[in-house]
Amino acid sequence: MPEPRVVRHPLVDIRLTTLRDERTDRATFRAAVRELTAMVVYEAMRDAPTTPTEITTPVATTTGAVLANPPVLVPVLRAGLGMAEAAHAQVPGAVMGFVGVARDEETLRPTPYMASLPADLAGIPVLVLDPMLATGGSMAHTIDLLAERGADDVTAVCLVAAPEGVARLGEAHPSVEVVAAVVDERLDERGYIVPGLGDAGDRQFGAMP
Numbered sequence: 001m002p003e004p005r006v007v008r009h010p011l012v013d014i015r016l017t018t019l020r021d022e023r024t025d026r027a028t029f030r031a032a033v034r035e036l037t038a039m040v041v042y043e044a045m046r047d048a049p050t051t052p053t054e055i056t057t058p059v060a061t062t063t064g065a066v067l068a069n070p071p072v073l074v075p076v077l078r079a080g081l082g083m084a085e086a087a088h089a090q091v092p093g094a095v096m097g098f099v100g101v102a103r104d105e106e107t108l109r110p111t112p113y114m115a116s117l118p119a120d121l122a123g124i125p126v127l128v129l130d131p132m133l134a135t136g137g138s139m140a141h142t143i144d145l146l147a148e149r150g151a152d153d154v155t156a157v158c159l160v161a162a163p164e165g166v167a168r169l170g171e172a173h174p175s176v177e178v179v180a181a182v183v184d185e186r187l188d189e190r191g192y193i194v195p196g197l198g199d200a201g202d203r204q205f206g207a208m209p
């Protein structure tokens with residue numbers, strides 16, 4: 001597995017600071033998730049091949065570009081839902097699939113509850129959207145579902161990743177690339193990323209009763 005690709009930029013750093021700050025309210029947190037997602041998806045698509053296309057401007061004809069192989073976007077519910085619109089805005093032609101998985105906070109194992117994905121993903125780039133890569137269990141489960149459908153070009157697009165999750169993905173799915181806004185220090189004893197930002201789902205949508 002390649003080293004995770006981290007987006008180094010002051011505009012990334014200031015939004016990460018907003019996300020990390022416990023005083024940030026829900027609406028501001030969601031806005032920072034959207035803004036940061038645009039930047040991380042931009043980086044994740046850096047090497048996407050394009051096909052030349054002839055167009056005419058008001059002044060002259062010229063050669064433009066279209067994506068040769070648009071990706072499928074797969075937000076992981078709930079927290080990844082906050083990334084979906086911003087990622088779609090970057091890649092408007094993308095098809096979107098959905099995976100629902102909640103981590104059992106006792107065992108830290110992923111509990112799947114839904115999947116709505118294209119049946120055949122062979123040869124199609126897939127960007128999985130989840131703000132948090134902690135133990136890596138939720139992402140590994142999602143990529144298992146994609147692999148069952150033939151996916152062979154998967155990128156995990158995260159905002160905050162832990163070294164433990166990156167390592168686990170490297171073992172379970174060595175060909176998967178991780179693109180993140182930051183790789184933090186470690187997990188704590190409850191499986192939370194340190195320093196992290198807390199529970200990304202709760203901070204966007206509220207704690208589940």
Ligand SMILES: O=P(O)(O)OC[C@H]1O[C@H](OP(=O)(O)OP(=O)(O)O)[C@H](O)[C@@H]1O
Pocket residue numbers: 076077078079080101102103104108110130131132133134135136137138139165191199200201202
């Ligand atoms: O790498 P892991 O140890 O599996 O943890 C990461 C997962 O935890 C969070 O979701 P959560 O389970 O809290 O569900 P939610 O999005 O509904 O809040 C996060 O969005 C990831 O999906």
Ligand SMILES: O=c1cc[nH]c(=O)[nH]1
Pocket residue numbers: 079132134191192193194196197198199200201
């Ligand atoms: O720090 C963490 C770990 C898992 N899920 C989150 O939302 N945050």
Ligand SMILES: [Mg+2]
Pocket residue numbers: 079199200201202
């Ligand atoms: Mg959560």
